Amino acid sequence: MRFKRILLVKPSGRKGLSFAFDLIPIGLEYIAAYIEDAVDEVHIVDMELDRRKFQDIISLYCPDLVGISLSATEHNEALRLAKIAKKNGAMTVIGGYHPTSVPDLMLSYPQIDFVIRGEGEQTIRELIEHGTPENILGVSYKKNGIVLHNDDRPKIENLDNLPFPARNLRQYQYKSQNRTTDNDVIVMSRGCNGSCSFCCEPSMSSGCLRFRSPENVMQEILEMAKYHQNKSINVMFADPNFIGNPSGVDRLCDLLIEHNLNIEFSALVRADAMAKYPDIVKKMCRAGILKFEMGIESPNPRDLKSTRKGITNGIHREAVKNIRENGGRPGGTFVIGLPDQTIDEIKAFPTYAKEIGLTAAAFGIATPFPGTGFYKELDEQGLIFEKNWDNFDEMHSVYKTKHLSKETVEEMATYCMAKFWNLDTFIDQEMVAQKRTMRKKTMVDFARERILNLGFMTNNGNELQKDNFGQHIKTFLDAYADPRVEKYTRTVGIHEVLDLKRLLRVLGAQKIQCSLSLDDVTVSFVFKTTSKTVEYIQVIYGRHDDSTINLDVDLKCLAEPHISNLLKTSAFLFSHNLSIKKIWSTFKLFAAIGTEVISSNLQTVHPQN
Template sequence: MLLVNLPYLEDIYSGLKNAVAIQPPLGLAYIAAYLENKGESAEILDANALGMSIDDAVKKAVRSKHSYIGITCTTNTIHLVYDFSKKVKEKCDKIIVVGGPHVTFSSEETLKECDEIDIIVRGEGELTSYEIVKGISLKKIKGITYRSKGKIISNPDRDKFEIDINNMPFPARHLLPLDRYRPGAFFNIGNSGKEYATIITSRGCPNKCVFCSSSHFWKTFRVRKPKNILSEIDLLVKEYGVKHLHFLDDTLTVPASRLEKICDGLIERDYDLEWNCYSRVDIITDDIVRKMKKAGCFGVTFGVESGNQKILNKIQKNITLNQIRKAVKITKMHDLDVHADFMIGLPGDTKKTIIQTIDFAIELNPKLALFSITTPFPGTQMFDEMKKKNRLGNIKWTEMTMHEFTKFGNSIVSSEEIKKLYNLAYKKFYFRPRFFMCSTKRLIMHPREIWPFILGGMYMVSQK
C-alpha cells in the first residue's frame, strides 16, 4: 500500500510558510510499520514535507507499484483528497482508501461527494488496512464503508481492543524524509531534520470536551507503558540523533504515575534531549513539574479555552479558572515555557465572555497565547448539536478553518463579530509593553529562541 500525506501547507496556512511546523505523519508511519510487520509491502509519500504539488503527488501515486493508495485527512484537507482522488482515477484504476477523523464521522457523505474514493477506514487504521491489502472480502472487514453494486455499505465498527498499542511496532520512520521535518516557530529550540521528532504515547483522551472528536475517534483512552515508550526514545536518540522530542498526546500527564516513570527513565539515561508536551491543568503539581524539568522538559501547552467559568462548564472542560492560574504559575516557576490555547466563539460565548477570555490570557501572561476560532468539526458533540438545530446550513468543508475565517456564529455572536474578536485577541495580547518586556528578557537568556520568535512574528503579520 502506498500511504500518502497530501501537500496541505500552501493551502491551509495563509501566513509565512517557514514559520509553520512540518511534522511526520505518524499515523501513516504506524500503519506502514504494521503492514511491514505482517509481511506486506508499504511505502509512504509525504508530499507535504517534500513540498510537492497535488499534480506531482498524483504522478508519484500512479507510478507506484502498489495497487492500494491510502490517504489520511482532516476536515481541513478533505477537499485536497477529492482533487487528488479524481486526478488519480483519470490515469489508473488503483483502489483509493481514505482514513482519518473527518471521514470516520462522515463516511457515507464522503463517498457520495467523491465517486473516486473506493473505501473509507473508520477509526484506528492498522488492522483494517492490513485486512484490505490482504484481500479479505470487504463485507467481512469491520470498520469500513465502501461501494458495492452501486450502493454504499457501512460495516459494523471494529471492537475497541483489537489493537494492543504496547505490542505494536514503532512507526516506520525509515520510510519518511526525516531531513524535511521541523518544529515551526513555536516550541522551537533550533533543532530540525533528524534532530527533531514526534512521538505518541497514548490514544484518545480521558475527557470529552464538546469541541473535540478525540475520545469519539479512539473510543477509549489507552496508554503505552513507560518501558515501551522509553524503548522508542532510545531508538530515536541512538539511531537518529534526536535532540528535540515533541510529545503529541492530547495530554501526556495522564495518568501522573506513568509520567513520573517516563521522567525517571529519562533522568536515568541523561540524554542530550529536550522535550515539550500538552497537559491538562488539573494534573500539574510542583513535584511533577520539577521532575519534568529535570527529565528535559522545556515547555508545556495548556488547553485553557475560556476565561469564563460558566463557559468552561458548558464545554465540559472539567477544570476551574483557579486550577488554570495555579498550573501556569507552577510551570513558570520552574522556568518552563508556557503556551496557552484559547477558543473564540465557544457555545454560550457572548462578546462579554470573549473579552473575559482575552483578559484572562493577559492575566496569565504565558510565553505564547494561541487563539483559535471555534469550529464545529464532524465527530464532535458541538457538530451534532448544531446539526440537530439546523444551524450548519450548506456546509463547505473549505470553510471549516480555525484561524482564517468562519461562517459559524454561536447563535449569540455572529461569525463576523467572532472574526473581529479573534483579531482583537491577538492584538491585545501581543501588542502590550509587558509582553515585549518578558520576551526581551527571555530572548537575552535564551538566544537560541531569537530566530523562532522572529518567524512567529512574521507569520502573524503576514496572515491574511
C-alpha cells in the same frame, strides 16, 4: 486479490490551529510499520512538503492501493488526490478523524472505495491481506451502490505490541521554526477520558484511554535520537492527554533524566492534571519536557460549563503556577465565538491569559467538527452556514452566533492574538526560562526569534485571511497599543532579562520610536534607554514628538504586496530622521546593533565552554 504496492498520503491543506500540532504524519508512519512485512512496497508522501505533482508520484510508485489520512480542512484536497489515484487504476482508502465521523458522506464520492473508521493499523493490514472489505471490522464500503458499515473494531489494548513508526520511510526534513533544529513527534498513549463537546477525540477513541509502558516509550526515544544522529531535536508528545497516566509519566521522566538526551519536549496536557500533580510537573521540567499546551478555553465559567470542560479558573491558575515555578513554559488555547459570547467577553481573553501567567496562547474560533456533540447541536438548529470544508480550520467562523457576525468573530481572533503577543509576553518567556538556564539571552538571539515569529504570523495571516488582510492588520494595530507593556517593563527591567550591556554602552541615552502605520492608523513602540538600562517600553497610539531616533514602517506593503509599496516603505523608514542630531543618534543605533551581531557571530565560531 491482495494489495502489494501501497502509497500512504498526507494531503496539503491542513491549516489553522491544528497545523501547529500536526506537522508530521505519525499515524501514517505507524500504519506503514504495521504493514511493511505484508506488502512488496510501501511509501509515504507528505503533499504539504512534496513539490512533485501527484500524477508524477503515482506514475513513479504505481500503487494498487492509495491510503489518505485527512482532517476536515483536507476534505477537498483529499478528494482531488483520490480522483487522480482512481484514474490510474488504484483503489482508494481513507481514514482519520473526518472520515471516521462522516463515512457515508465520503463514500458518496465515486473516487472513494473504502473508509477505515477509528484506529487503522489492524484494519488496513487485514484489508491488504484479504483484498476485499467484507467481514473486516472497522471498514465502511460500497456494494452494488449501497453503503455498508462493518462492525466497529475493538481498540488496540496493548500499545507496546505496535511496531515503532517507520521513520526510515521519511522523505522530508521536518524542521523547527528556526529551520535548523529537527522536529519529531511521539505518542505515549491513545484516547482521552475528557468529554469536551467540541473535540473530535471521543469519536475516534470512544473515551478509551490506553497507555504504552514507559520503557517502551524510552526505547523509541533512543531510536529516534539515533535516527537524528544524536543532534539537538524538538519532540512533541502528541497524546491528547499526556499526563492521563501520572505514574507512567513519572517513570518516563526518571528514564529521560538517566539518559540525559539532547532533546527538548513539549506536551499536550489537561490543566487539572498539571494542577493536581506538582511533583510530576517539577520532574517533567527537569527531564526536558518544558513546553505545555493546555485547553484553557475561556475565563468564563459559563463557557467552561457549556463545553463540558470540567475545570475552573482556580485550576487554570494553579496549573500555570506549577509550570512557571519550574522554568517550564505554560501555553494555553482559547475558544472564541461560542454561541453566547459577546465582544467584551472575548476581548477579556488575552488579558486573562496574561493575568494567570501564560507565556504562550492561541485563540481559535469555535468550529463544529462532524462527530462532536457541538456539531450535532448546531446542525439540528440549522446554524451552520459554511459548506466549504476548507474553512473548518478554527480560524474562520462557520456558524451563526447570537451576538456576533462572521466578520466580527474573525477579527476578534486577530485582536486576541495581537493583545496577547506583545513585547511583555516575549520578555516574560525569557524571564521564566532563566529559572532553568540561569543565564540571559543575547539581544541577537532574542531579535532573531521575534523575526521568525513575525514571519510565521504574517504568512499564516495572509493565507487564512487573504481576502481581508488589510482590515486584520488594522485590527492588529488597534489591539497592540497597551499601557500594561510600560508598567511591566518598568517593573521587570529588560536589561535584567536580556544581555544588553554592549548595546546600551554604545547606544547611550536615547528615546527610540518605531512607528507602524496603515492608512490613518499608527501605533508606535517607544524604547527609553540609558547607557546601562532600558527604563521602559511603551506601545502607544500615534507618535511622540520628543524621540531621538525614529523608524517608520508603512504596512501597506503587507496589506497590498507590490514592489512600489515595498520601495515606498524603504524610503519612508528614515523620513523623520533628517536632523544632524537624529542622524548621529541613528548611526549610534546601527553601530550598537552591529556590535551585537559581530559579537554573536564570534561566539558562534568560538563558543564559550
